[in-house]
Amino acid sequence: MDSGHTSWMLIATALVFFMTPGLAFFYGGLVRAKNIINTVMMSFMSIAIVSIVWVLWGYSLAFGTGNAFIGDFSHLGLSGISFASAEGDDIPPLLFVAFQMMFAVITPALITGAFAERFKFSTYLIFLVLWSTLVYAPITHWVWASNVLADGTEVNGWLWDLGALDFAGGTVIHINAGIAAVAAALLVGKRRNPGIQPNNVPYVVLGAAILWLGWFGFNAGSAVAANDSAANAFLVTSLAASTAALTWGVISHLKTGKMGAVGVATGAVAGLVAITPAAGAVNAMGALAIGFGAGLICFYAVELLHKTKMDDALDVFAVHGIGGIWGAIATGIFALEAITGGTKGLIEGNVAQVGIQAVAVIATVAYSGIVSLIILFILDKIPGLGLRSSESDEDIGLDLAEHGEQSAVQDGAN
Amino acid sequence: MLKIEAIFRPERVGAVTDSLLAAGVTGFHYQNVTGQGQQKGVEVVTGRGGQTTRSASSKTLLVTVVSDDKKDAVVEAIVSASRTGEIGDGKIFVTEISDTIRVRTGEAGESAI
Numbered sequence: 001m002d003s004g005h006t007s008w009m010l011i012a013t014a015l016v017f018f019m020t021p022g023l024a025f026f027y028g029g030l031v032r033a034k035n036i037i038n039t040v041m042m043s044f045m046s047i048a049i050v051s052i053v054w055v056l057w058g059y060s061l062a063f064g065t066g067n068a069f070i071g072d073f074s075h076l077g078l079s080g081i082s083f084a085s086a087e088g089d090d091i092p093p094l095l096f097v098a099f100q101m102m103f104a105v106i107t108p109a110l111i112t113g114a115f116a117e118r119f120k121f122s123t124y125l126i127f128l129v130l131w132s133t134l135v136y137a138p139i140t141h142w143v144w145a146s147n148v149l150a151d152g153t154e155v156n157g158w159l160w161d162l163g164a165l166d167f168a169g170g171t172v173i174h175i176n177a178g179i180a181a182v183a184a185a186l187l188v189g190k191r192r193n194p195g196i197q198p199n200n201v202p203y204v205v206l207g208a209a210i211l212w213l214g215w216f217g218f219n220a221g222s223a224v225a226a227n228d229s230a231a232n233a234f235l236v237t238s239l240a241a242s243t244a245a246l247t248w249g250v251i252s253h254l255k256t257g258k259m260g261a262v263g264v265a266t267g268a269v270a271g272l273v274a275i276t277p278a279a280g281a282v283n284a285m286g287a288l289a290i291g292f293g294a295g296l297i298c299f300y301a302v303e304l305l306h307k308t309k310m311d312d313a314l315d316v317f318a319v320h321g322i323g324g325i326w327g328a329i330a331t332g333i334f335a336l337e338a339i340t341g342g343t344k345g346l347i348e349g350n351v352a353q354v355g356i357q358a359v360a361v362i363a364t365v366a367y368s369g370i371v372s373l374i375i376l377f378i379l380d381k382i383p384g385l386g387l388r389s390s391e392s393d394e395d396i397g398l399d400l401a402e403h404g405e406q407s408a409v410q411d412g413a414n
Numbered sequence: 415m416l417k418i419e420a421i422f423r424p425e426r427v428g429a430v431t432d433s434l435l436a437a438g439v440t441g442f443h444y445q446n447v448t449g450q451g452q453q454k455g456v457e458v459v460t461g462r463g464g465q466t467t468r469s470a471s472s473k474t475l476l477v478t479v480v481s482d483d484k485k486d487a488v489v490e491a492i493v494s495a496s497r498t499g500e501i502g503d504g505k506i507f508v509t510e511i512s513d514t515i516r517v518r519t520g521e522a523g524e525s526a527i
Contacts, residue, residue: 193428395426396423
């Protein structure tokens with residue numbers, strides 16, 4: 001065990017943890033004032049529930065040996081995960097479990113933006129358990145699981161074997177959540193009376209800033225070491241966010257004459273999403289290109305999707321789905337051999353890498369889309385559950401209806 | 415000229431304003447207010463998980479001034495948009511007012527409404 005690597009990964013794990021409360025504020029500021037507590041609670045309860053699922057069986061399904069498609073039950077309740085580091089481990093095994101747990105927590109929380117302001121809370125809590133188990137764990141296994149058996153054979157996830165580049169989870173986290181968001185928005189239906197303006201713009205910017213900070217742990221931590229790759233990931237992460245924020249701001253200024261804070265904050269998040277798979281593959285110039293593309297593509301994706309009948313309330317698909325797909329493909333374009341440690345991208349002449357990246361995108365879209373639809377469809381049909389809040393709960397607001405609380409209570413009311 | 419003050423459920427404000435516009439009312443203002451009527455408060459969760467009945471409840475107070483002949487239509491517009499049939503639907507108060515002055519031009523009377 002190396003104390004330098006371990007120190008950094010402890011901090012990185014805490015940074016990724018903090019992204020979920022950051023997301024709570026990012027989403028909470030965007031909804032109407034009567035639904036802010038409900039929106040914050042959706043993220044917060046993911047921390048409470050998915051952490052437990054992770055140590056009981058989620059980690060085992062995601063990182064257990066199993067086969068190319070799913071792990072196994074060999075680490076149920078973290079059995080077989082040693083407290084003590086083995087010879088040659090950079091970090092303690094339990095630290096890797098904790099680091100990955102924070103990724104498992106934030107992914108379903110990202111989806112909640114799609115069905116904000118109208119989803120039944122009790123059903124959501126069950127959705128967290130099912131989705132983490134049936135969608136998140138297998139896709140994580142495809143991309144990141146790599147186990148060596150006693151006889152020396154490697155058992156890897158099939159996308160790992162294919163050579164898909166996904167440094168920090170562009171497919172596993174963002175495309176996955178973005179597509180599940182489409183399934184959820186379609187099945188739960190449109191809001192009865194969607195709001196026009198976000199209730200608290202500074203909360204949106206605060207949330208985006210917390211996400212940006214946490215993303216240093218997310219991307220630079222995905223080096224799973226304090227090394228050159230982590231430093232590069234740290235730098236390119238911030239650059240992509242800056243470029244995408246600026247790009248979004250400039251486009252909206254050209255179109256409307258004003259640069260809104262919500263747009264710039266959303267642009268920053270789109271840039272962070274897009275750089276996620278690329279953080280271990282591109283240099284600073286690549287990050288500028290990826291950030292510019294993310295700002296441009298996601299801006300128009302939001303515009304276009306608002307013209308459809310789907311009510312993805314907080315644009316999860318446009319930002320995480322489309323941004324994630326752009327990031328995955330762009331990783332294949334801008335990857336540099338010197339940074340990936342062996343894999344070249346299109347700009348170094350390796351056309352095939354773009355194809356490999358596309359396979360990873362299509363597989364994630366297909367699996368996550370279909371299984372998320374099935375999970376939500378079944379939850380909708382179970383008596384006593386159902387996806388949709390009652391009409392009166394939706395009108396009164398889910399803060400009072402589901403939680404009995406209000407975000408801001410005047411003194412005179414007590 | 416009549417001043418119509420309506421207190422109703424906050425979640426009905428969009429329906430009420432739509433209904434008023436459809437009834438030909440050209441201006442109104444509204445605010446969220448807190449107070450007490452026959453409903454005697456609402457169930458709320460206290461700071462750390464206890465449940466209690468708060469004596470006051472949140473309502474929206476909408477104020478509009480209309481000519482006398484519009485009274486019935488405006489009252490009906492508000493009632494139809496805000497009634498649920500449950501206790502806590504609110505009240506409407508109608509008062510006569512003596513004058514209206516348009517600030518920009520200084521004109522007074524019904525034409526200033």
